[in-house]
Amino acid sequence: MRIPCRASMTGCLVLSQFVFLQAKAVDPPRLTAVTVKPAIHADHMRPHIEFLAGPNLKGRGDAEAKQEAREYIIDQMIAAQLKPLFLKTPAGVLPSIQPSTESSNPLSAVDACVQLIPDASDANGIEATLGHNVGFWLEGSDSRLAKEFVIVSAHYDHLGVREGQIFTGADDNASGVAMVLEVARQLASSDTKPKRSVAFVAFDLEERLLWGSRWFAAHPPWPLHRIKLLITADMIGRSLGNLPLPTVFAMGSEHARELKVALDQVGTPVGLEVCRLGTDLIGTRSDYGPFRDRSIPYLFFSTGEHPDYHTPQDTPEKIDYDKAAGIASLILNLTRYVADSDRAPVWIDAIPGDLDEPRALNRISTLLLETEKERSLTNTQRFLITNVRNRTQRILKNQWMTPDDRIWLIRTSQLLLLSVFWIKSWFRCRVFAQDTECRHILSPEISPTNLAMSGVLGRIHWQDVNSPIRRPSQVTGTNPDAPRIESRC
Ligand SMILES: [Zn+2]
Numbered sequence: 001m002r003i004p005c006r007a008s009m010t011g012c013l014v015l016s017q018f019v020f021l022q023a024k025a026v027d028p029p030r031l032t033a034v035t036v037k038p039a040i041h042a043d044h045m046r047p048h049i050e051f052l053a054g055p056n057l058k059g060r061g062d063a064e065a066k067q068e069a070r071e072y073i074i075d076q077m078i079a080a081q082l083k084p085l086f087l088k089t090p091a092g093v094l095p096s097i098q099p100s101t102e103s104s105n106p107l108s109a110v111d112a113c114v115q116l117i118p119d120a121s122d123a124n125g126i127e128a129t130l131g132h133n134v135g136f137w138l139e140g141s142d143s144r145l146a147k148e149f150v151i152v153s154a155h156y157d158h159l160g161v162r163e164g165q166i167f168t169g170a171d172d173n174a175s176g177v178a179m180v181l182e183v184a185r186q187l188a189s190s191d192t193k194p195k196r197s198v199a200f201v202a203f204d205l206e207e208r209l210l211w212g213s214r215w216f217a218a219h220p221p222w223p224l225h226r227i228k229l230l231i232t233a234d235m236i237g238r239s240l241g242n243l244p245l246p247t248v249f250a251m252g253s254e255h256a257r258e259l260k261v262a263l264d265q266v267g268t269p270v271g272l273e274v275c276r277l278g279t280d281l282i283g284t285r286s287d288y289g290p291f292r293d294r295s296i297p298y299l300f301f302s303t304g305e306h307p308d309y310h311t312p313q314d315t316p317e318k319i320d321y322d323k324a325a326g327i328a329s330l331i332l333n334l335t336r337y338v339a340d341s342d343r344a345p346v347w348i349d350a351i352p353g354d355l356d357e358p359r360a361l362n363r364i365s366t367l368l369l370e371t372e373k374e375r376s377l378t379n380t381q382r383f384l385i386t387n388v389r390n391r392t393q394r395i396l397k398n399q400w401m402t403p404d405d406r407i408w409l410i411r412t413s414q415l416l417l418l419s420v421f422w423i424k425s426w427f428r429c430r431v432f433a434q435d436t437e438c439r440h441i442l443s444p445e446i447s448p449t450n451l452a453m454s455g456v457l458g459r460i461h462w463q464d465v466n467s468p469i470r471r472p473s474q475v476t477g478t479n480p481d482a483p484r485i486e487s488r489c
Pocket residue numbers: 155172173206234235286
Protein backbone atom coordinates (compact mmCIF):
# COMPACT_ATOMS: atom_id res chain seq x y z
CA MET A 1 0.00 0.00 0.00
CA ARG A 2 1.25 3.44 -0.80
CA ILE A 3 0.85 6.57 1.21
CA PRO A 4 0.23 10.05 -0.11
CA CYS A 5 2.75 12.79 -0.79
CA ARG A 6 6.25 12.16 -1.92
CA ALA A 7 6.79 8.84 -0.21
CA SER A 8 3.90 7.46 -2.23
CA MET A 9 6.34 7.82 -5.07
CA THR A 10 8.67 5.49 -3.29
CA GLY A 11 6.20 2.71 -2.90
CA CYS A 12 8.34 1.50 -0.04
CA LEU A 13 6.48 2.34 3.09
CA VAL A 14 3.68 0.20 4.41
CA LEU A 15 1.86 1.49 7.45
CA SER A 16 -0.94 -0.72 8.55
CA GLN A 17 -2.64 2.08 10.48
CA PHE A 18 -3.33 3.88 7.20
CA VAL A 19 -5.24 1.07 5.56
CA PHE A 20 -8.58 2.33 6.74
CA LEU A 21 -7.64 5.90 5.99
CA GLN A 22 -6.54 5.07 2.47
CA ALA A 23 -9.76 3.27 1.74
CA LYS A 24 -11.64 6.50 2.34
CA ALA A 25 -9.27 9.23 1.18
CA VAL A 26 -8.79 10.23 -2.43
CA ASP A 27 -5.18 9.66 -3.27
CA PRO A 28 -4.34 10.22 -6.92
CA PRO A 29 -1.23 8.48 -8.17
CA ARG A 30 2.01 10.42 -8.21
CA LEU A 31 5.03 10.30 -10.41
CA THR A 32 7.42 7.55 -9.59
CA ALA A 33 10.44 8.73 -7.67
CA VAL A 34 13.50 7.05 -6.41
CA THR A 35 13.87 5.76 -2.89
CA VAL A 36 17.33 6.31 -1.54
CA LYS A 37 19.20 4.87 1.39
CA PRO A 38 19.75 7.56 4.01
CA ALA A 39 23.42 8.49 4.33
CA ILE A 40 22.88 9.90 7.81
CA HIS A 41 21.62 7.58 10.54
CA ALA A 42 19.87 7.91 13.87
CA ASP A 43 23.11 7.15 15.71
CA HIS A 44 24.76 10.14 14.01
CA MET A 45 22.02 12.53 15.12
CA ARG A 46 21.42 11.28 18.64
CA PRO A 47 24.63 12.43 20.40
CA HIS A 48 24.24 16.00 19.09
CA ILE A 49 20.63 16.27 20.18
CA GLU A 50 21.25 14.64 23.55
CA PHE A 51 24.12 17.02 24.27
CA LEU A 52 22.48 20.22 23.03
CA ALA A 53 19.21 19.43 24.80
CA GLY A 54 20.91 17.96 27.85
CA PRO A 55 20.60 19.39 31.36
CA ASN A 56 24.03 21.10 31.21
CA LEU A 57 22.96 23.35 28.38
CA LYS A 58 19.96 24.67 30.30
CA GLY A 59 17.78 25.27 27.32
CA ARG A 60 20.36 27.38 25.45
CA GLY A 61 18.82 30.59 26.64
CA ASP A 62 21.37 32.51 28.72
CA ALA A 63 24.80 33.69 27.62
CA GLU A 64 26.75 30.94 29.39
CA ALA A 65 24.60 28.09 28.09
CA LYS A 66 24.64 29.46 24.57
CA GLN A 67 28.41 29.74 24.69
CA GLU A 68 28.62 26.04 25.60
CA ALA A 69 26.39 25.23 22.65
CA ARG A 70 28.59 27.33 20.37
CA GLU A 71 31.75 25.64 21.59
CA TYR A 72 30.22 22.26 20.83
CA ILE A 73 29.26 23.36 17.32
CA ILE A 74 32.69 24.92 16.73
CA ASP A 75 34.48 21.77 17.93
CA GLN A 76 32.44 19.64 15.52
CA MET A 77 33.09 21.98 12.60
CA ILE A 78 36.82 22.16 13.28
CA ALA A 79 36.95 18.37 13.57
CA ALA A 80 35.38 18.25 10.10
CA GLN A 81 38.18 20.58 8.93
CA LEU A 82 35.86 23.30 7.76
CA LYS A 83 36.96 26.93 7.43
CA PRO A 84 35.60 29.70 9.62
CA LEU A 85 33.15 31.79 7.67
CA PHE A 86 33.89 35.24 8.99
CA LEU A 87 37.51 35.69 8.08
CA LYS A 88 39.42 38.73 9.24
CA THR A 89 41.68 40.77 7.02
CA PRO A 90 44.06 43.55 8.05
CA ALA A 91 41.60 46.05 6.59
CA GLY A 92 38.91 44.75 8.89
CA VAL A 93 36.56 43.82 6.12
CA LEU A 94 35.20 40.43 5.33
CA PRO A 95 36.70 38.83 2.25
CA SER A 96 34.33 37.41 -0.28
CA ILE A 97 36.09 34.15 -0.99
CA GLN A 98 39.81 34.30 -0.60
CA PRO A 99 41.03 31.07 0.91
CA SER A 100 44.62 32.00 0.05
CA THR A 101 44.51 34.95 2.46
CA GLU A 102 43.55 32.74 5.35
CA SER A 103 46.17 32.64 8.06
CA SER A 104 48.04 29.40 8.44
CA ASN A 105 47.69 29.82 12.17
CA PRO A 106 44.66 27.69 13.14
CA LEU A 107 43.93 29.84 16.18
CA SER A 108 43.58 32.86 13.97
CA ALA A 109 41.16 30.95 11.75
CA VAL A 110 39.05 29.92 14.72
CA ASP A 111 38.90 33.55 15.75
CA ALA A 112 36.49 34.39 13.00
CA CYS A 113 33.90 31.64 13.14
CA VAL A 114 31.50 33.77 15.18
CA GLN A 115 29.59 36.83 14.02
CA LEU A 116 28.74 39.21 16.86
CA ILE A 117 25.27 40.69 16.98
CA PRO A 118 25.34 44.02 18.85
CA ASP A 119 22.77 45.28 21.29
CA ALA A 120 21.79 48.92 21.65
CA SER A 121 24.38 51.33 23.03
CA ASP A 122 23.95 52.34 26.65
CA ALA A 123 23.92 55.95 27.89
CA ASN A 124 27.74 56.02 27.62
CA GLY A 125 27.67 54.80 24.06
CA ILE A 126 28.98 51.38 25.02
CA GLU A 127 27.57 48.60 22.94
CA ALA A 128 26.85 45.23 24.49
CA THR A 129 26.61 41.99 22.54
CA LEU A 130 23.15 40.60 22.02
CA GLY A 131 24.05 37.31 20.35
CA HIS A 132 26.41 35.30 18.18
CA ASN A 133 25.95 33.52 14.86
CA VAL A 134 28.35 30.66 14.17
CA GLY A 135 29.57 29.98 10.63
CA PHE A 136 31.92 27.68 8.72
CA TRP A 137 32.27 26.84 5.05
CA LEU A 138 33.53 24.26 2.60
CA GLU A 139 35.20 25.63 -0.49
CA GLY A 140 33.64 24.60 -3.79
CA SER A 141 35.70 22.41 -6.12
CA ASP A 142 34.86 24.28 -9.32
CA SER A 143 36.91 27.44 -9.71
CA ARG A 144 34.08 29.19 -11.56
CA LEU A 145 31.23 28.15 -9.26
CA ALA A 146 33.10 28.29 -5.94
CA LYS A 147 32.22 31.96 -5.53
CA GLU A 148 28.58 30.96 -5.20
CA PHE A 149 27.13 29.57 -1.98
CA VAL A 150 24.52 27.20 -0.70
CA ILE A 151 23.86 27.86 3.00
CA VAL A 152 22.74 25.04 5.30
CA SER A 153 21.44 26.49 8.57
CA ALA A 154 19.48 26.07 11.79
CA HIS A 155 19.05 28.17 14.91
CA TYR A 156 20.76 26.93 18.06
CA ASP A 157 19.17 29.19 20.71
CA HIS A 158 16.08 28.24 22.71
CA LEU A 159 14.07 29.51 25.65
CA GLY A 160 16.38 28.71 28.59
CA VAL A 161 15.09 28.28 32.14
CA ARG A 162 11.73 29.72 33.18
CA GLU A 163 10.21 29.48 36.61
CA GLY A 164 12.78 26.84 37.51
CA GLN A 165 12.00 24.62 34.52
CA ILE A 166 14.46 23.90 31.72
CA PHE A 167 13.00 24.31 28.26
CA THR A 168 15.40 21.82 26.70
CA GLY A 169 14.40 22.38 23.07
CA ALA A 170 15.33 18.95 21.72
CA ASP A 171 13.13 19.28 18.67
CA ASP A 172 13.33 23.11 18.70
CA ASN A 173 16.01 23.17 17.53
CA ALA A 174 18.73 20.76 18.62
CA SER A 175 17.34 18.55 15.84
CA GLY A 176 18.06 21.22 13.21
CA VAL A 177 21.58 21.86 14.51
CA ALA A 178 22.31 18.12 14.46
CA MET A 179 21.30 18.14 10.80
CA VAL A 180 23.73 21.01 10.03
CA LEU A 181 26.59 19.23 11.83
CA GLU A 182 25.99 15.94 10.04
CA VAL A 183 25.52 17.45 6.58
CA ALA A 184 28.75 19.41 7.15
CA ARG A 185 30.64 16.32 8.26
CA GLN A 186 29.41 14.23 5.34
CA LEU A 187 30.20 16.84 2.70
CA ALA A 188 33.59 17.70 4.17
CA SER A 189 34.66 14.06 4.30
CA SER A 190 33.41 13.10 0.83
CA ASP A 191 35.94 12.30 -1.88
CA THR A 192 34.18 14.55 -4.35
CA LYS A 193 33.60 18.03 -3.03
CA PRO A 194 30.55 20.03 -4.20
CA LYS A 195 31.21 22.44 -7.07
CA ARG A 196 29.72 25.46 -5.33
CA SER A 197 30.86 26.44 -1.87
CA VAL A 198 28.65 25.41 1.02
CA ALA A 199 28.33 27.47 4.22
CA PHE A 200 27.06 26.04 7.50
CA VAL A 201 25.47 28.55 9.83
CA ALA A 202 23.99 28.19 13.31
CA PHE A 203 21.85 31.25 13.93
CA ASP A 204 21.33 32.80 17.32
CA LEU A 205 18.22 34.67 18.54
CA GLU A 206 15.67 32.94 16.36
CA GLU A 207 13.48 32.82 19.43
CA ARG A 208 13.81 36.59 19.60
CA LEU A 209 12.12 37.49 16.36
CA LEU A 210 14.71 35.89 14.09
CA TRP A 211 17.27 38.48 15.09
CA GLY A 212 20.34 36.31 14.30
CA SER A 213 19.31 35.53 10.73
CA ARG A 214 18.14 39.10 10.26
CA TRP A 215 21.58 40.33 11.29
CA PHE A 216 23.32 37.80 9.02
CA ALA A 217 21.19 38.75 6.02
CA ALA A 218 21.88 42.43 6.67
CA HIS A 219 25.62 41.78 7.14
CA PRO A 220 26.44 38.81 4.92
CA PRO A 221 30.03 37.62 4.43
CA TRP A 222 29.63 38.06 0.67
CA PRO A 223 27.30 40.03 -1.62
CA LEU A 224 23.84 38.55 -1.33
CA HIS A 225 23.63 37.65 -5.01
CA ARG A 226 26.24 34.96 -4.37
CA ILE A 227 23.82 33.10 -2.11
CA LYS A 228 22.08 30.73 -4.47
CA LEU A 229 20.07 28.86 -1.85
CA LEU A 230 19.37 29.11 1.87
CA ILE A 231 18.33 25.85 3.47
CA THR A 232 17.09 26.00 7.04
CA ALA A 233 15.51 23.41 9.32
CA ASP A 234 13.56 24.07 12.47
CA MET A 235 12.01 21.17 14.41
CA ILE A 236 12.66 18.07 12.32
CA GLY A 237 12.34 15.33 14.93
CA ARG A 238 8.65 15.07 15.79
CA SER A 239 5.30 15.12 13.97
CA LEU A 240 2.60 17.75 13.48
CA GLY A 241 0.16 17.46 16.39
CA ASN A 242 1.69 14.07 17.27
CA LEU A 243 -0.19 12.63 14.30
CA PRO A 244 1.27 9.40 12.89
CA LEU A 245 2.81 11.15 9.90
CA PRO A 246 6.19 10.13 8.42
CA THR A 247 6.16 13.58 6.84
CA VAL A 248 8.51 16.50 6.56
CA PHE A 249 7.02 19.69 5.20
CA ALA A 250 9.18 21.49 2.66
CA MET A 251 8.41 25.14 2.02
CA GLY A 252 10.00 27.58 -0.42
CA SER A 253 10.04 25.52 -3.63
CA GLU A 254 7.21 27.73 -4.91
CA HIS A 255 9.83 30.47 -5.41
CA ALA A 256 12.18 28.62 -7.76
CA ARG A 257 11.31 26.05 -10.43
CA GLU A 258 14.77 24.52 -10.02
CA LEU A 259 13.94 23.64 -6.42
CA LYS A 260 10.83 21.70 -7.41
CA VAL A 261 12.97 19.78 -9.89
CA ALA A 262 15.64 19.24 -7.24
CA LEU A 263 13.10 17.85 -4.75
CA ASP A 264 11.84 15.46 -7.44
CA GLN A 265 15.30 14.40 -8.56
CA VAL A 266 17.15 13.71 -5.33
CA GLY A 267 14.86 10.90 -4.24
CA THR A 268 13.28 10.27 -0.87
CA PRO A 269 15.12 8.55 1.95
CA VAL A 270 13.42 5.30 2.93
CA GLY A 271 10.65 5.81 5.47
CA LEU A 272 10.25 9.52 4.83
CA GLU A 273 7.50 11.43 3.06
CA VAL A 274 8.10 14.93 1.68
CA CYS A 275 5.17 17.33 1.33
CA ARG A 276 5.76 20.57 -0.55
CA LEU A 277 3.76 23.46 0.82
CA GLY A 278 3.56 27.13 -0.08
CA THR A 279 5.10 29.26 2.65
CA ASP A 280 2.01 31.48 2.71
CA LEU A 281 0.18 28.60 4.41
CA ILE A 282 2.19 29.22 7.58
CA GLY A 283 3.63 32.75 7.29
CA THR A 284 7.06 33.55 8.70
CA ARG A 285 7.92 30.87 11.23
CA SER A 286 11.71 30.64 11.13
CA ASP A 287 15.01 31.95 9.77
CA TYR A 288 14.06 31.85 6.10
CA GLY A 289 12.11 35.10 6.58
CA PRO A 290 14.98 37.61 6.13
CA PHE A 291 16.23 35.73 3.05
CA ARG A 292 12.79 35.41 1.48
CA ASP A 293 12.33 39.16 1.98
CA ARG A 294 15.49 39.68 -0.08
CA SER A 295 14.30 37.34 -2.86
CA ILE A 296 16.94 34.71 -2.12
CA PRO A 297 15.75 31.17 -2.97
CA TYR A 298 15.21 29.11 0.18
CA LEU A 299 13.93 25.78 1.44
CA PHE A 300 12.50 25.43 4.92
CA PHE A 301 12.08 21.98 6.47
CA SER A 302 9.98 21.17 9.51
CA THR A 303 7.95 18.27 10.84
CA GLY A 304 5.53 20.79 12.40
CA GLU A 305 4.35 21.82 15.82
CA HIS A 306 3.30 19.32 18.48
CA PRO A 307 1.84 19.57 22.00
CA ASP A 308 5.36 19.81 23.54
CA TYR A 309 6.30 22.80 21.39
CA HIS A 310 7.87 25.52 23.59
CA THR A 311 7.33 23.54 26.78
CA PRO A 312 9.80 21.77 29.12
CA GLN A 313 8.53 18.49 27.64
CA ASP A 314 10.37 18.98 24.34
CA THR A 315 13.00 16.45 25.41
CA PRO A 316 15.51 14.15 23.60
CA GLU A 317 13.72 10.88 24.36
CA LYS A 318 10.69 12.04 22.39
CA ILE A 319 12.68 12.60 19.20
CA ASP A 320 12.13 10.27 16.25
CA TYR A 321 15.82 9.88 15.43
CA ASP A 322 15.27 7.83 12.27
CA LYS A 323 12.98 10.50 10.89
CA ALA A 324 15.41 13.31 11.76
CA ALA A 325 18.24 11.34 10.14
CA GLY A 326 16.12 10.80 7.02
CA ILE A 327 15.48 14.54 6.77
CA ALA A 328 19.17 15.31 7.28
CA SER A 329 19.96 12.82 4.50
CA LEU A 330 17.45 14.51 2.22
CA ILE A 331 19.02 17.92 2.94
CA LEU A 332 22.48 16.47 2.31
CA ASN A 333 21.37 15.20 -1.10
CA LEU A 334 19.62 18.46 -1.95
CA THR A 335 22.65 20.52 -0.96
CA ARG A 336 24.91 18.48 -3.17
CA TYR A 337 22.43 18.50 -6.05
CA VAL A 338 22.04 22.29 -6.01
CA ALA A 339 25.74 22.91 -5.37
CA ASP A 340 26.63 20.79 -8.41
CA SER A 341 23.85 21.93 -10.78
CA ASP A 342 24.78 23.93 -13.85
CA ARG A 343 21.78 26.14 -13.25
CA ALA A 344 21.38 27.59 -9.76
CA PRO A 345 17.87 28.28 -8.40
CA VAL A 346 16.43 31.52 -9.73
CA TRP A 347 13.91 33.44 -7.63
CA ILE A 348 10.39 33.89 -9.00
CA ASP A 349 7.47 35.46 -7.18
CA ALA A 350 5.50 32.27 -6.71
CA ILE A 351 4.33 29.24 -8.61
CA PRO A 352 0.63 28.56 -7.93
CA GLY A 353 -0.26 25.81 -5.49
CA ASP A 354 1.14 22.34 -5.58
CA LEU A 355 -1.29 19.43 -5.21
CA ASP A 356 0.86 18.35 -2.27
CA GLU A 357 -0.97 21.09 -0.34
CA PRO A 358 -4.53 19.69 -0.52
CA ARG A 359 -3.03 16.21 -0.23
CA ALA A 360 -1.36 17.15 3.07
CA LEU A 361 -4.45 18.89 4.41
CA ASN A 362 -6.62 15.96 3.42
CA ARG A 363 -4.25 13.62 5.20
CA ILE A 364 -4.10 15.74 8.34
CA SER A 365 -7.83 16.39 8.56
CA THR A 366 -8.63 12.71 8.04
CA LEU A 367 -6.20 11.68 10.78
CA LEU A 368 -7.63 14.32 13.12
CA LEU A 369 -11.12 12.93 12.59
CA GLU A 370 -9.83 9.39 13.09
CA THR A 371 -8.44 10.38 16.48
CA GLU A 372 -11.11 12.89 17.50
CA LYS A 373 -12.02 11.06 20.69
CA GLU A 374 -8.46 11.30 22.05
CA ARG A 375 -8.30 14.94 21.06
CA SER A 376 -11.66 16.02 22.51
CA LEU A 377 -12.52 18.12 19.48
CA THR A 378 -15.18 20.75 19.94
CA ASN A 379 -18.15 20.85 17.57
CA THR A 380 -16.65 23.88 15.83
CA GLN A 381 -13.31 22.13 15.34
CA ARG A 382 -15.04 19.01 14.05
CA PHE A 383 -17.07 21.08 11.59
CA LEU A 384 -13.97 22.90 10.37
CA ILE A 385 -11.94 19.71 9.98
CA THR A 386 -14.74 17.84 8.21
CA ASN A 387 -15.09 20.74 5.80
CA VAL A 388 -11.36 20.66 5.10
CA ARG A 389 -11.41 16.94 4.45
CA ASN A 390 -14.36 17.12 2.08
CA ARG A 391 -13.17 20.06 0.02
CA THR A 392 -9.59 18.77 -0.30
CA GLN A 393 -11.03 15.45 -1.39
CA ARG A 394 -12.91 17.25 -4.18
CA ILE A 395 -9.76 19.10 -5.25
CA LEU A 396 -7.76 15.89 -5.36
CA LYS A 397 -10.47 14.13 -7.33
CA ASN A 398 -10.42 16.92 -9.93
CA GLN A 399 -6.61 17.01 -9.91
CA TRP A 400 -6.86 20.77 -10.18
CA MET A 401 -6.84 23.64 -7.74
CA THR A 402 -8.64 26.82 -8.80
CA PRO A 403 -7.47 30.26 -7.56
CA ASP A 404 -10.50 30.28 -5.23
CA ASP A 405 -9.52 26.86 -3.90
CA ARG A 406 -6.03 28.17 -3.14
CA ILE A 407 -7.31 31.22 -1.27
CA TRP A 408 -9.60 28.97 0.72
CA LEU A 409 -6.69 26.58 1.34
CA ILE A 410 -4.45 29.32 2.76
CA ARG A 411 -7.08 30.64 5.13
CA THR A 412 -8.24 27.21 6.15
CA SER A 413 -4.78 25.88 6.89
CA GLN A 414 -4.07 28.92 9.06
CA LEU A 415 -7.34 28.46 10.87
CA LEU A 416 -6.65 24.76 11.32
CA LEU A 417 -3.16 25.41 12.68
CA LEU A 418 -4.50 28.03 15.00
CA SER A 419 -7.60 26.35 16.27
CA VAL A 420 -6.24 22.83 16.60
CA PHE A 421 -2.46 23.09 17.02
CA TRP A 422 -1.61 26.56 18.30
CA ILE A 423 -4.39 27.28 20.72
CA LYS A 424 -2.35 25.84 23.62
CA SER A 425 0.61 28.08 22.78
CA TRP A 426 -1.67 31.09 22.81
CA PHE A 427 -3.12 30.30 26.21
CA ARG A 428 0.33 29.50 27.61
CA CYS A 429 1.46 32.91 26.42
CA ARG A 430 -1.28 34.51 28.44
CA VAL A 431 0.76 33.22 31.41
CA PHE A 432 4.25 33.97 30.07
CA ALA A 433 3.34 37.31 28.54
CA GLN A 434 6.79 38.75 29.25
CA ASP A 435 8.43 36.49 26.67
CA THR A 436 9.50 38.11 23.44
CA GLU A 437 8.21 35.06 21.63
CA CYS A 438 4.91 35.53 23.42
CA ARG A 439 4.84 39.20 22.58
CA HIS A 440 4.83 38.05 18.99
CA ILE A 441 1.96 35.66 19.58
CA LEU A 442 0.09 38.14 21.75
CA SER A 443 0.50 41.03 19.36
CA PRO A 444 -2.99 42.56 19.03
CA GLU A 445 -3.27 41.61 15.40
CA ILE A 446 -2.36 37.98 16.15
CA SER A 447 -5.16 37.05 18.48
CA PRO A 448 -7.13 33.92 17.72
CA THR A 449 -10.22 36.03 17.16
CA ASN A 450 -8.57 38.31 14.67
CA LEU A 451 -6.97 35.44 12.86
CA ALA A 452 -10.18 33.54 12.70
CA MET A 453 -11.91 36.63 11.36
CA SER A 454 -9.43 37.66 8.74
CA GLY A 455 -6.95 34.82 8.13
CA VAL A 456 -4.16 37.38 8.14
CA LEU A 457 -1.38 35.17 9.43
CA GLY A 458 0.22 34.64 6.09
CA ARG A 459 0.56 38.38 5.62
CA ILE A 460 2.35 39.03 8.89
CA HIS A 461 6.04 39.36 8.18
CA TRP A 462 8.76 40.04 10.65
CA GLN A 463 8.90 43.68 9.61
CA ASP A 464 5.37 44.13 10.91
CA VAL A 465 6.20 42.97 14.40
CA ASN A 466 6.88 45.71 16.91
CA SER A 467 10.34 44.47 17.77
CA PRO A 468 11.87 45.22 21.16
CA ILE A 469 15.29 45.01 19.51
CA ARG A 470 16.78 47.65 17.24
CA ARG A 471 16.86 47.07 13.55
CA PRO A 472 20.33 46.72 11.97
CA SER A 473 20.04 50.12 10.30
CA GLN A 474 19.65 51.76 13.69
CA VAL A 475 23.06 50.73 14.97
CA THR A 476 24.76 53.76 16.44
CA GLY A 477 28.42 54.58 16.64
CA THR A 478 30.52 52.93 13.96
CA ASN A 479 29.35 52.19 10.46
CA PRO A 480 26.33 49.89 10.85
CA ASP A 481 27.33 48.02 7.73
CA ALA A 482 30.77 47.19 9.05
CA PRO A 483 31.19 43.49 9.78
CA ARG A 484 31.01 42.29 13.34
CA ILE A 485 33.47 39.60 14.23
CA GLU A 486 34.13 38.18 17.64
CA SER A 487 37.82 38.15 18.43
CA ARG A 488 37.68 34.70 20.05
CA CYS A 489 35.45 31.71 19.56
ZN1 LIG B 1 12.69 26.95 16.42
